[in-house]
Amino acid sequence: MGGCSLEGTKANWPRGILQARCGIIVRSALFLELRCEALKIMAQSSAGSRLIPLNMRFAIFGDIHANLEALEAVLADARSFDVTHFACLGDVVGYNANPSECVELVRQLGCPVVKGNHDEQASEDTDLSTFNSLAAKAIQWTRDNLSEVDKQWLRDLKFSRIVRDFTVTHATLDTPAAWGYVLSALEAAASFNYQNTQVCFYGHTHVPVGYVKNGVMVEEIDASHVAIETGKKYFLNVGSVGQPRDGDPRASYAIYSPSEKVVVWRRVEYPIERVQQKIRDAGLPERLALRLGMGK
Ligand SMILES: [Fe+2]
Numbered sequence: 223m224g225g226c227s228l229e230g231t232k233a234n235w236p237r238g239i240l241q242a243r244c245g246i247i248v249r250s251a252l253f254l255e256l257r258c259e260a261l262k263i264m265a266q267s268s269a270g271s272r273l274i275p276l277n278m279r280f281a282i283f284g285d286i287h288a289n290l291e292a293l294e295a296v297l298a299d300a301r302s303f304d305v306t307h308f309a310c311l312g313d314v315v316g317y318n319a320n321p322s323e324c325v326e327l328v329r330q331l332g333c334p335v336v337k338g339n340h341d342e343q344a345s346e347d348t349d350l351s352t353f354n355s356l357a358a359k360a361i362q363w364t365r366d367n368l369s370e371v372d373k374q375w376l377r378d379l380k381f382s383r384i385v386r387d388f389t390v391t392h393a394t395l396d397t398p399a400a401w402g403y404v405l406s407a408l409e410a411a412a413s414f415n416y417q418n419t420q421v422c423f424y425g426h427t428h429v430p431v432g433y434v435k436n437g438v439m440v441e442e443i444d445a446s447h448v449a450i451e452t453g454k455k456y457f458l459n460v461g462s463v464g465q466p467r468d469g470d471p472r473a474s475y476a477i478y479s480p481s482e483k484v485v486v487w488r489r490v491e492y493p494i495e496r497v498q499q500k501i502r503d504a505g506l507p508e509r510l511a512l513r514l515g516m517g518k
Pocket residue numbers: 285287313338340426427428
C-alpha cells in the first residue's frame with residue numbers, strides 16, 4: 223500500500239477474498255485496499271464527482287419478488303455497512319407470498335424505485351391467457367393480494383431514472399418497456415448507447431454480472447467488486463434479493479459509494495424454509511418454493 227495514508231481508516235466495507243488492482247491478494251481489510259485505489263481514481267476524476275457527499279453510500283437492490291424475509295435481511299446487512307441511501311431496481315412483487323408487505327417496506331424507504339415487468343403485470347388488468355398456467359396462477363394470486371393503493375403505486379413507477387451520478391433501470395436502457403434481457407456484452411452494448419451516466423445498475427435476469435465499456439469495447443467483468451475508473455462506463459447487474467438464479471440461494475444486492483467510486487456485491491443468508499412454507503400455505507406453485515432452495 224505504498225503511498226497510501228489510509229491505514230487505520232474505519233472503512234467499514236464488507237470483508238472477503240478479492241484481488242485489488244495493485245495486484246495484491248487481500249484476505250482481510252481488503253476494502254481498505256480497494257478504497258485506497260478508489261480514492262486515487264477519485265482524485266484524478268472530474269470536479270463534478272467531488273460534489274457527492276463523502277459519506278453517501280447506496281444499497282442498490284431489486285427483484286425482491288415478494289420475499290419479505292430476504293428483503294429484511296438485505297436491508298439489515300446494508301445498514302450494518304453504514305448505507306445512507308437506497309435505490310430499488312423493481313420487481314418488488316411476483317412469485318413469493320408477501321407482495322403487499324414488500325411494497326410497503328420499499329415504499330417506507332422513500333427511495334428511488336423503477337418498474338419491473340412483474341410490477342407491471344401485477345398492477346394491470348391484462349389478459350393472462352398467453353402465460354403458461356403456473357405463471358398465470360402466480361400473477362393472478364399477486365393481483366388478488368395487492369390493494370388498489372399498492373397497485374397504483376406500482377403503476378406510477380418509471381422505467382428508468384437518474385439518481386445522483388448513476389442510472390437505475392430494471393431491464394435495459396435502449397427499450398426498457400420491452401423487458402429484454404441483458405445476458406451478453408453485445409446486449410449490454412445496446413444499453414450503453416443510451417447511458418448518460420458513468421454507472422447504471424439493472425436487474426431482471428436475477429444473475430449478478432457486470433459490463434464495462436472502454437472506448438468501443440464492451441467486456442464482461444466479475445460481479446464481486448469494481449473500482450470505477452475515469453473514461454469507462456459500467457452497466458452492473460446487482461442480482462436478485464428474492465429469487466437468485468445463479469446457483470447461490472443467498473439474497474444478492476450491491477453497495478455503491480459515489481465518492482469512493484467503488485461497487486461491492488453482497489450475498490446475504492435468510493430463512494429460506496420460512497419463505498417456502500409461506501408459498502405452500504398460500505397455494506402458490508410448489509416449483510416456486512423449490513427453486514428458492516436451489517438458487518435457480
Ligand atoms: Fe425479476
